[in-house]
Amino acid sequence: MAPPKNYNSIPAFHAKLQSARRILAVCGAGLSAASGLPTFRGPGGLWRNHQATDLATPEAFEDDPGLVWLFYAYRRHMALNVKPNPGHHALAALAEKVPGFLCLSQNVDGLHPRAGHPPEQLRLLHGSLFDIKCNACGWIQKDNYDDPFCPALAAAAEDVNPGETLPLLDPSKELADIPRQEIPPCPQCDRGLQRPGVVWFGEPLDEDMLNEVDSWIDEGEVDIVLVIGTSSQVYPAAGYAEQARGRETSVVTINLDAEDEVRRLRSNDFAFAGDAAVLLPKLLEPIIGTPVTDGTYA
Ligand code: APR
Numbered sequence: 001m002a003p004p005k006n007y008n009s010i011p012a013f014h015a016k017l018q019s020a021r022r023i024l025a026v027c028g029a030g031l032s033a034a035s036g037l038p039t040f041r042g043p044g045g046l047w048r049n050h051q052a053t054d055l056a057t058p059e060a061f062e063d064d065p066g067l068v069w070l071f072y073a074y075r076r077h078m079a080l081n082v083k084p085n086p087g088h089h090a091l092a093a094l095a096e097k098v099p100g101f102l103c104l105s106q107n108v109d110g111l112h113p114r115a116g117h118p119p120e121q122l123r124l125l126h127g128s129l130f131d132i133k134c135n136a137c138g139w140i141q142k143d144n145y146d147d148p149f150c151p152a153l154a155a156a157a158e159d160v161n162p163g164e165t166l167p168l169l170d171p172s173k174e175l176a177d178i179p180r181q182e183i184p185p186c187p188q189c190d191r192g193l194q195r196p197g198v199v200w201f202g203e204p205l206d207e208d209m210l211n212e213v214d215s216w217i218d219e220g221e222v223d224i225v226l227v228i229g230t231s232s233q234v235y236p237a238a239g240y241a242e243q244a245r246g247r248e249t250s251v252v253t254i255n256l257d258a259e260d261e262v263r264r265l266r267s268n269d270f271a272f273a274g275d276a277a278v279l280l281p282k283l284l285e286p287i288i289g290t291p292v293t294d295g296t297y298a
Pocket residue numbers: 027028029030031033034039040041042053106107126228229230231232233234254255256257274275276277
């Protein structure tokens with residue numbers, strides 16, 4: 001099928017945006033790529049010969065909590081060492097201007113909150129690297145930015161000179177085993193270990209959060225769904241664009257690979273190929289204006 005005539009026209013998108021009252025965004029790792037964080041399925045998706053996605057399971061943690069924690073401690077360290085980019089700031093600014101905007105993000109890197117995105121207009125579908133929970137009981141601690149998270153994970157927080165590789169990332173260098181006893185135990189129960197507060201493959205998402213998202217979608221027609229920097233392979237995130245689609249809804253794909261999608265577009269849809277950090281400020285400009293400094297908005 002031929003794509004809609006104006007599918008990649010910024011002025012045509014701006015015309016739709018001007019009258020939009022209810023906007024949903026579904027974000028993925030591509031949004032944080034311009035900040036310097038690797039995506040999952042593209043280059044950089046490997047960590048020391050492990051598929052990043054193989055370490056993101058309760059079984060992997062049960063088997064070797066030290067190894068899984070090293071991977072997450074390293075991701076915490078990387079996330080703390082980068083900044084939100086103009087794409088995160090543009091979404092935060094949109095939230096300030098449009099009360100009917102809800103942002104769903106699969107990203108656990110803390111960059112949306114650090115861009116000042118109002119929490120009531122943000123749902124972190126897959127949790128946060130900076131929440132810590134118990135793997136046995138319901139204990140949870142929010143906003144833990146310790147780096148390294150505990151002394152046994154110091155290798156993940158080493159600083160290296162530009163151009164050098166962190167020894168931890170070099171698969172030819174042996175990793176010292178981190179014994180289970182060196183991972184902090186749960187302070188509440190005597191059974192569990194502290195683990196990252198992210199949702200792993202095979203685990204359910206927070207049910208109350210999912211119910212809130214469903215109710216928000218059901219409240220009325222969603223004018224625009226922005227699908228930003230995600231390969232749309234993981235559910236429920238991958239299903240929200242179609243769930244929110246009504247008669248007049250425009251689903252807008254913003255992705256390096258967006259041109260691959262154009263055959264699947266419906267008549268009101270748009271697809272913009274490129275870096276989300278560059279495209280979002282331009283696409284949202286009629287509502288959020290132009291950035292002041294560092295891609296931030298007044
Ligand atoms: N701007 C826009 N899009 C980009 C950019 C960029 N600068 N860089 C990469 N992309 C796109 C890629 O083309 C790809 O479609 O971002 C997408 C990233 O896809 P994934 O790596 O699969 O990440 P994501 O969709 O967020 O993964 C979903 O899978 O492993 C789990 O829990 C993890 O939350 C993650 C989930």
